[in-house]
Amino acid sequence: MLALPPGLDPDLLRAFVLIAEGGSVTRAAERVGRTQSAVSMQMKRLEETLGRTLLTRTPKGLTPTPHGAWLLCRARMVLALNDEIVSGFRDPPLVGQVKLGTPDDYALRWLPGILARFAETHPSVEVEVICLNSDILARHFAEGAMDLTLLTEGHVQSGWAAEEVWRGPLQWVGSARHAAHRRDPLPLALAHDGCTWRAAALGALEQVGRSARVTYNSATQTGCFALALAGLAVTVSTPAPLPEGLIWLGETDGMPKLPSMGIELVQSRAALGTPAARALAEGIRQGFALMDG
The missing domain is CATH 3.40.190.10 (Periplasmic binding protein-like II)
Incomplete structure (x- = not known):
């Protein structure tokens, strides 16, 4: 009888992804609310399971080795699917409407997959997509016309809740x-x-x-x-x-x-308090991470 290969604990993969993204065990430990030694032990267990060194120390912090870089994009996909499955069974169904702005530059490349996955896990949430250029989107967002919007770097105003979800070359x-x-x-x-x-x-x-x-x-x-x-x-x-x-x-x-150019996700104060809008924001983050990987 063939022996099955050992399964990978999602918690070990999550520790690896957080360290790789932040370049530090300390930052990863803070994000998951665990001690540094506990996160370091998770990392050690993952490397022992796979039989490869996944992270190496550089002047900029911990960075993935070639094997680690190969694992990183796949770990993100596994974690996104894991979280989707768990939330689908544990979380009560979300209802409501979310208004999402996006430049047409990004609509065809990124949004179809993101919105399709979101509709599968949150079928009772209606997403209204507003497609305009970043300059007009920023004005409408400032007027309170949208819950979330994607904007090209350079259009975010001071005080907005914004985060970069993608960066790449023009x-x-x-x-x-x-x-x-x-x-x-x-x-x-x-x-x-x-x-x-x-x-x-x-x-x-x-x-x-x-x-x-x-x-x-x-x-x-x-x-x-x-x-x-x-x-x-x-x-x-x-x-x-x-x-x-x-x-x-x-x-x-x-x-x-x-030069390279960033895409930023901006959330209104009202959206930060709305479960449906927060869920869509997380879906957008995961969607960009999956395709970037």
Whole structure:
């Protein structure tokens, strides 16, 4: 009879994830309300079970080894599923309505999976999605029109309850059949003044002395993609599956490197006291963590 491999205790995985994310046993222990020695022992048990060193000490703190990095994204998925199962049986069903704002840049890439999982575990909560650019979303949020909103970095106001849920590089996007990126000055399709993506793109070009002009303004990512598809301009985006006919452009195409950009989740004071809104906020955090891993 074949012996089954040992199962992994979710508490051990949770200790590992918290240490890896915070770079410290102390911070992990504070988050779970346990002693440092108890968390260290959990980490030791996990490494003994898997037979690999998962964390190594660096000047910046504890960081995952190659085996640890492989485990980290999978541990997040296991814990998200574990928590979903437990809450599905223990928690009373949530009811209510949550108004969620999001730029269209993020709607297709991240929200479908997040909202589908949320609907499975909280079928009685109605989520109203408001899709606008970050500048307008921030104004509506300040007026109390939404419970939660995703915003591109640079639009959060002082005093708001905000947290970064994703960070990654901006990238240039152009047509696969045209060469707008070879023109001088470079034609750009970007959002209006005040958009952080626009400022990042223009700043990167100015830094390398590349002449450019914003020939098309669009409040949505879809509009910018349409102009790029037509070969009329180059635009920018966070990494995501591109529509057919568009390609990523980089330094080999003569385009300068773009900076990283964060996505922030903002919660209203009213939402912080609403179980349904808090549950959706947690679902958003987990969704970004899963796809980032």
